[in-house]
Amino acid sequence: MIITQLSVFLENRSGRLTEVTDIFSENQINISALSIAETADYGVLRMIVDKPEIAVRVLKKNDLSVHTTEVVAVITPDIPGALNKVIKYLSEEEINIAYMYGYSHENKASIIMKVNNPQKAVEILQNKKIELISASDFYEI
Amino acid sequence: MIWNEYYECMDREKMREVQGKRLCDTVDRVYHNVPFYRKKMQTMGLEPGDIKGIDDITKLPFTTKQDLRDNYPFGLFAVPKSEVVRVHASSGTTGKPTVVGYSRKDIYTFSEVVARSLNSSGATRNDIVQIAYGYGLFTGGLGLHYGAEKIGATVIPISGGNTQKQLQLMQDFGSTVIACTPSYALYLSEAMEEAGISPETLSLKAGIFGAEPWTEEMRQNIEQSLNIKAYDIYGLSEIIGPGVANECDYQCGLHIWEDHFVPETIDTDTLQPSKKGCIGELVFTTITKEALPLLRYRTRDLTRLDDTKCECGRTAVRMEKCTGRSDDMLIIRGVNVFPSQVESVLLEIGETKPHYLLIVDREGALDTLEIWVEVDDYYFSDEIGKLEGLSNRIKHAVESVLGISIKIKLVEPKTIQRSEGKAQRIIDKRKA
Known part of the structure; x- marks a missing residue:
């Protein structure tokens, strides 16, 4: 992830x-x-x-x-509060976001984040059932 | 005005005699009191007795800035420390400054040569001299100060910077003479224009400008914009400080006070005396200094000498305004800067490639220094904050070594031209 x-x-x-x-x-x-x-x-x-x-x-x-750099990518529904929820999960566990960028398309938003502990961020988000984009979605294997 | 007619207008043959006698005395003193010189002379098979007159000066060893660094801080002093009443220092390559020392008599000599320089620039006891050179370790402020007091002028020891105050005191106190770097003089003229002060309403009549090379065009610019006569003063702390030489009213070269400092010019390839009247590297031997006498000190400044009598009446030999250097030293806002200083800082930090380029320019009247540094793959970060942190760290480290503010520009790898021979490290746009 x-x-x-x-x-x-x-x-x-x-x-x-x-x-x-x-x-x-x-x-x-x-x-x-x-x-x-x-x-x-x-x-x-x-x-x-x-x-x-x-x-x-x-x-x-x-x-x-x-x-x-290792980054984490998530998919959220394109609705108010969706991003807020993701960031809260991370900040509750003291994960810092250095920067992020993203876009939304067809009711879904993709966000790429650089955090201080990507491994932990992945675990937290997976536990909270946040959809993550896996590397294979991007890379040609 | 001539401060010391006896020496300044001395018959040239008589001057050579005076110089010869003082040189023999100096050689004798350094041989016996400075191990560095004794060793050097012994290696060359020279004894003090071999120096019989001024013509024998060419037998003596040279001294370089590196010799001063190698003997940091007091290794070349020729008197016990109890005889040293003052030290000055200039910025050095590896953070170590070049240290110079003065005995009580040296301070007297310093005041004497600055007094001659001031008189030669038309300043007398009736003048109010505003000294806008930095006071402190730099020789400029205190050097001018003692000379101006010696001639009985009223001294305003305002030191460098604080432009608004400079203008205010100039107006309120009626300063007639200003002493500073030529670039600061231009800056003052711009500040005056901005403040709506017309130079005609001031009492200024003369400026004594030095510590950095300046052109005839700059002189015209300063003379017009400040409505004064601009005189060039030459000096370097190793020899004594400002006041080694100064222009007279005729502005046709700087008279060297050669009963204290014997000038030669040498060919930088052969190190032999350059042909009479030809450009060479200026070399000085101090013949009256006690604390730090130097034999044949290589200034790296390029000039030519003219020993014909000047219209002002002085016979003191004249050096042409310096225009170049035989090394890569830059003078930026009056401060000596060597590219190697920047290099050693970069190597110490170690987070960029060791390739760099110094870009010197002039914004308005002030010199600027921008340093291009190539980003290294290993330390390059995707976070702007870290890159800014890196460039700030470099900036502060370089500033603390050079003593002037600079700008750092991070550039892509291989941006800076590589060369197999001598690397191009400097682009000096001021000369354009």
Whole structure:
């Protein structure tokens, strides 16, 4: 239930993002989820892709700084209070969320979270019957 | 105005005699009191008796900044510590500063040469001198202070920074002379314009600017915007501090007070004296200093010497305004910065690649330093907070070593150009 997320360091100037998407398209890598955190000078591109190991290799080959992080992905109904419930379960057990990103589509919302203890977060959420997305849903096996 | 006509206008042959006698005395003292010099001279097969006159100066060993560092803090002092009445220090490469010491007589000499420099810049006992050089370990503030008191001027020891107060006192006290770095002078002129103060309403007539190289264009800019005459003062703490040389009214080179400091220029490849009138690295031998006498100290500043008599009446040899360096030292806001200082901080922190680039620029009148550092895969974090933390840690560590504020920019790996020879570590946009 733990998913590998890729983070890429990108300078904040035009053309940087296309370099990554070019590399992925050449190597037939599909992006399932993506978010960018930015500062004045640089950004961190966070992605879930279908072939994380290959992706890391090709990014490094192209001199990009890439880092892998374990994240947790949940599915909630697209209704008020659904996210609130998930976060409460985690905070009750003192799990901290560093950042999260998500979207909703067809009455369901998918949320990707970076927490300080992903293993424990998975257990808590499974006990509370929260639907989790497994790695195999993202990766090509 | 000439403060000490006897020495400043001395016949050149007579000056060489004075220098020769003082040099012999200095060599004798360092040989017997400074193990570093004794060893160096012995290795070269030199004895104090081999130095008979000023022409023998070329037989003597050189001294470098590294020698001062190697003998940190007091290893090159030639007097017992009880004779040292003051120390100054400048920032160093590995956190260790370069330390210089003064005996009571050295402080007297320091005041004397600054007095000559002030007079040469038109300042007299009737002037109000606002000293906006930093007071403290830096030689600028106290150096100018003692010289200005010596000529009997009224001193405003305001020190550096605090621009609003500088302007207020300038107006209220009627300062006639300002002493600071040339870039701060430009900054003051901008601040004046913003505050709606017209330079014509002030009493300022002259500025004594040093501690960093500045161009003729900058001089014109300062002279126009502050409505003053701008004089260049040269010095370095190793030799004594500001006041080793100063321009006169004719602004055609800086007169070196050579009855105290003997200048030479050398070819940096052969280390032989450069041809008369040709550019070379400026080398000084102090011939009156007691606490820290230095033989042939390599300043790394490039200039040429002119010993023809000046229209002002002085015979003291003139050095051309320094325009370059024979090493990679940068002078940023009056502070000496070596790229190696940044490198050692990065290696110590160890969380980035050791590739870096210093970008020096000038925003308005103030120098800025931005340091590009390549992110390392291993330490790169997906959390912005951690990256910001890293760049803040680097910023604080570098600032504490350099003593000036800087900006850190994290860049992607391989952004900084690699070179097989000497790495390009500096982009100085101020020269453009």
